[in-house]
Amino acid sequence: MPVLQLEESGEGVLMRYDITIPQGTTWTVSIPVLAPNGTPQNLTGWNAAGQVRAFHESPEVLHNISINLEGSNVVLTVLPTTSSAWAWRNGVYDVELTSPDSKVIRLVEGHVTVTPEVTR
Template sequence: MAGFKLNLRIDQGATFNQLATWRTGKRPGVPVDLTGCTARMQIREKLAAPSVLVDLTTENGGILLGGSTGAITMRIEAAVTAAYAWRSGIYDLEIIFADDTVRRLMHGSVSVSPEVTR
């Protein structure tokens, strides 16, 4: 099953905090248990770009998983977003299960809204 599309907007100079809940089945759905999982997400200018603009993982604290609730939180501190000189890119987010199965859960475009107040 392909991941779902979710376009993201990051406000430059503000804390980015995006919550998603992975559910399966018919609405409202049953949360997917993420206990024991890790996650990774990269933002690049375009698909073939060799350099990574943003690298979020459960290991570096940029992604928090909510265990049995299915919650996934992506977080970037305000001091980090304030330094962003780029304005757009693409991303995907992958969940890695304890048995090393990888699931591409979400993907989409990313835009950075420039900060006026400094």
């Protein structure tokens, strides 16, 4: 599981984290965020956004990632009904955090692979 530690400047250290989502299942990953001093970062007042696209420059969004900020954790979730409807199998994604003072930090990026559902 990736962990992001913020730097004194408020910047984050970008992480690459490739994900595999089994189609038709509840998929969740929680990414802890640490303050510059190594303690859990309180994410109250922060916002998060993330998207999946076929490739970086693609104008089409394949999926807007559902993100909850829980304490110091960024929690990504895909519900079974959502992934069951996907016809695509591969893409790229990233997740960005916006601090209360409007600084944008790219938390994580990588490839997405969707493994096809057999049981429906």
